[in-house]
Each structure stands twice: as structure tokens, then as C-alpha cells.
Amino acid sequence: MEAHELAQAAKYIGAGLAAIGIGFAGIGVGTLFGQFLNGALRNPGAADGQFGRLIFGFAVTEALGIFALLIALLLLFAI
Amino acid sequence: MASEAGAAINPIGQFSLWPIVPIHIAGYDFSLTNSSLTMLIAVVLACALMAIGAGGGKGIPSRLQALAEMSYEFVAGMVRSATGEAGMRFFPLVFSIFIFVLVCNLVGLIPYSFTVTSHIVVTAALALLVFFTVVIVGVKEHGLRFFKLFVPSGVPIYLLPLVAAIEVLSFLTRPLSHSVRLFANMLAGHITLNVFGGFVVMLLGAGVGLKALAVLPFAMTIGIYALELLVAFLQAYVFAVLTCMYLNDALHPDGH
Numbered sequence: 221m222e223a224h225e226l227a228q229a230a231k232y233i234g235a236g237l238a239a240i241g242i243g244f245a246g247i248g249v250g251t252l253f254g255q256f257l258n259g260a261l262r263n264p265g266a267a268d269g270q271f272g273r274l275i276f277g278f279a280v281t282e283a284l285g286i287f288a289l290l291i292a293l294l295l296l297f298a299i
Numbered sequence: 300m301a302s303e304a305g306a307a308i309n310p311i312g313q314f315s316l317w318p319i320v321p322i323h324i325a326g327y328d329f330s331l332t333n334s335s336l337t338m339l340i341a342v343v344l345a346c347a348l349m350a351i352g353a354g355g356g357k358g359i360p361s362r363l364q365a366l367a368e369m370s371y372e373f374v375a376g377m378v379r380s381a382t383g384e385a386g387m388r389f390f391p392l393v394f395s396i397f398i399f400v401l402v403c404n405l406v407g408l409i410p411y412s413f414t415v416t417s418h419i420v421v422t423a424a425l426a427l428l429v430f431f432t433v434v435i436v437g438v439k440e441h442g443l444r445f446f447k448l449f450v451p452s453g454v455p456i457y458l459l460p461l462v463a464a465i466e467v468l469s470f471l472t473r474p475l476s477h478s479v480r481l482f483a484n485m486l487a488g489h490i491t492l493n494v495f496g497g498f499v500v501m502l503l504g505a506g507v508g509l510k511a512l513a514v515l516p517f518a519m520t521i522g523i524y525a526l527e528l529l530v531a532f533l534q535a536y537v538f539a540v541l542t543c544m545y546l547n548d549a550l551h552p553d554g555h
Contacts, residue, residue, distance in 0.1 A: 276540055279534065279536075279537040280537065282484075283479075283537075286483040286484050287479060287483060290479065290483040290487070293486065293487065297310075298311075
């Protein structure tokens, strides 16, 4: 196998490994919404007031998963 | 992958920049590109909406006036809750950033247009603007007391060097995460839309039996388009909220 093909194959494997990290972000987002629903079912009156914080927390947690996807995309298309 | 057969899916080609009006001054390239043209269109659109919306002042607002007033109140509430009343002097900055990011994200969703915020240089420029505003305003207002930001209260003295080093490091990576969050969300969203659109075209161009299957990626594209509309609003909101929180650190460094 020449060096260029080996590098290309390594990039594909690396992209696949990097994409696994997105699953961990899924765990975080699920935990976040689960805890919110848990609290909202105990205290429904306070739920609407905290909705903004929920959405903000979701976005910053999702961002970490998107960072992992970015590494995968960089390996596939940019480097 | 993209450099092989020409018929392969190339989702990165949609982000390429090309000059529309070439302008070269002293060897530097100041050309009007598709990115800068889209930014100009976004700014003109936002200014027109706000100017027409805010120009009425009727007791019973028209729809555009209600839109302008609602967006004003939304961002004003965000700034007040994050920074208090003292932070309202940054309201024009936060409102401009929010509306610019939002309109650029939404204009990018128009088919065949260009997504300005899907380039790291644009989001990094905005994030560095916020970062340097925070540092300069913080040092100007509080002098050396600004660095109390890195020394949280209630930390035992033997842990203080470690905690301070970690705080400084996390402060310096703020513009990185701030910019990459918006950039990566827009990039990933548009690549996904492009790939599913490519699936539709590929299935339509395949054999007779596969043409009917093209409905599936088409339905997926519609679903992902709805998701991208949500992400456009969400990422603009998160960018603006984080800007407010970082500005609060500049105004009240002993809030930690």
C-alpha cells in the first residue's frame, strides 16, 4: 500500500472513531432533559421559568457533540 | 473522498468562496465575495426590518412592529437577567450580534444561498470581538481587580495556584468554544442537508425500481430542514446569551 492510500485509510478510521464521541453528547442531553422533566413533574409551576436555562444547557451540551463531529468532518474533507 | 470520482457526493463544495467584484488594494485582496455579499444582504434586511418595524409607534402594533418590539424585549430581557441594569449599555452590541447571527443563519437556509456563519473566520471574528471587549472593558473599569475573576472565593490557600491556573486557561479558551460552537453547528447542518439532497438525486438517477425510494431521503431532508430552522434560532440565542455572560464577568469580576 503506498503512503497516500495508507494515510487516507487512517483518516477514514480516525473519522469513524471521532464520530463515536457524539454518542456521549447524546447521554448528556438525555440526562439534562430527564432531570428537567423530573423536576417539572414535581413542581410544574416553576418549570416554565427555567425553560430558558434548559435550552441554553442543551445548546452547550450539544456543542461538545458537534465538536466531535467537526473533528470527523475535518479528517474526511479538510486534512 | 471528494477528490476521486466526480459523481461522488461533495458536501464541502457549497462552502467555497469566490469573488464577485475583484478589488485588490496594495497587493491585498478586498474582493466582494459571495460571503461578503450575503453579509451585506443580511445587514440590509435586518436594518430594513427594524427601521420599518420601529417607525410606526401605533398603539395597536402592526405585525412588523410587533416583531421588532418582541425581538427588542427578548434581547433586553436576556441582557438584564445576565448583567443587571448596568449591563444595558452593552445592549446595542448584544442586539446587533444576535440579529446579525440570526439573520445570517436564516439567509443561509434559503436554497442556493450562502451561509456566512459556516466559516470559522466569521464566527471567530465575532467571538474575538466579544473577548477583547470583555478584557478591555474589565481592565478599564476595575483595573487590577479584574483579575479577581480568576480567584474564586472560598478556595483553600494550598489549592489557589492550581485553581487560578485552571480558571485562566478556561477563560482563554472561551473565544475558541464560543466561535466553534456556532461554526460547527452551521457546518454540520448544511453538510447534512447537502448529503441527503444528494441521496435524493442519486436515487432518482438510479434504476427504475429505486426511483420510488427517493421519497425517503426527501422526507428526511424536510425533517432536517425543520431542525436546521430550530438550530438557527437556538445558536443565535446561545451566542448572544454567552456574550451577555462574558460581559457580566467584565462588569462584575467579584461575582464569582
